[in-house]
Amino acid sequence: MLDWIEVVIRSFSIIIGLFVITKILGKKQLSKLSFFEYIVGITIGDIAGTLSMDLGLNVMHGLISIFIWSLFPVAISFLSLHNKKFRDFVEGNSTVFIKNGKIMEDNLKKEKYTLDELLEQLRKKDVFKFADVEFATLETNGDLSVLLKKEKQPLSVEDVINNPPAIKEPQTVVMDGQIFDEPLTTIGLNRRWLKEELDKKGVAIENVFLAQVDSYGQLTIDVYDDKIEIPKPQAKQLLLASIKKCEADFELFALQTKNRTAKDMYARNAQKLQDMQIKLTAYLEH
Structure with a gap:
């Protein structure tokens, strides 16, 4: 051979x-x-x-x-x-490097870890002050896990809204100009709805490279020609505008009515809508 x-x-x-x-x-x-x-x-x-x-x-x-x-x-x-x-x-155990904002020097020496290396790993986690760290541990695979102190953690939706609605994964409904019926059916939509949404954006189905629908029913698309600007979904902004309009209507009703009971009811509802705006504005503006 x-x-x-x-x-x-x-x-x-x-x-x-x-x-x-x-x-x-x-x-x-x-x-x-x-x-x-x-x-x-x-x-x-x-x-x-x-x-x-x-x-x-x-x-x-x-x-x-x-x-x-x-x-x-x-x-x-x-x-x-x-x-x-x-x-x-075989795999070893994780080693605590920072606890309650204090660096554990003995553990650093045990793992032959220098302060420069620790600070470098913290920077990779977008942490530039070790005092902001509540807990940091070196995992068995060499990764550094970091838990920030409560006051240093970024604001989450749960901090603003109690029991926020669950967000489902976006469904891909168009890929390479081909419509997928199963994802559309999964979210309770159909081809007619998709065509209407594309018509609103002035885009033909054959020009769509990728299209996804999120859990709020908003359609996001990417076309083959990157020079074409696609209007961004406006459903959230429209919802915020509707809330503001309802609040203004209630305030107007409260001013116009002479019935004390009705005036108080309109004022209470206007206040509720105003509180709702404060909680939702940061979320609905994006």
Whole structure:
């Protein structure tokens, strides 16, 4: 057999074998690999590359070596999954670097972590003052997890509105000019609604590269020609304007009526709508 033909056969066989091994090992991301799993991956790749090119090596011996190296992480993952003590021994435990805004110097020395490295990791988390940190820990994969103090955390919808409505994932209804009926049906819409919305924006379906509908029924589209400006959805702004109009109407009714009971009712409702505006303005303006 010609040498180059043997190299091709070996390479294809090893690629298929590595693909099978990768499927067996699972979908763990590279950043989540332990140090041992990282070393195993490099070693298997080195063995596979050498086995593909060095025709003097016995293919079966190489495959046995790859199998043994692949067997270890599978066995370790299985034992780690069912035994916490073994998992702690193999993967280690997280290390607290900051607690209650105070840096734990002994833990930094234990992990051979310098202050410069700690501050660099904090900056990557958009934290520039260690005193703003309530809790920071070095995870077993080397990532730094940071919890800011309550007063330093960004405002969330839950801080403004009690029991905010759940937001569902946006549905892709058009891709490459092709309409998907199933996502439209999932959110209770149809092709007629989609065509009407596209007509409002002055866009033909064949010119749509991607279109999505969010949980509020707003259609967002991207067209093939990037020079075309597509009007942004106005549903939220219209809702805010409607709330303001209702408040103004109630205030007007309160001024016009002479009935004391009705005047108080209109005033109360106007105040409720005003409170609602304060809570929703930041959300509905975007």
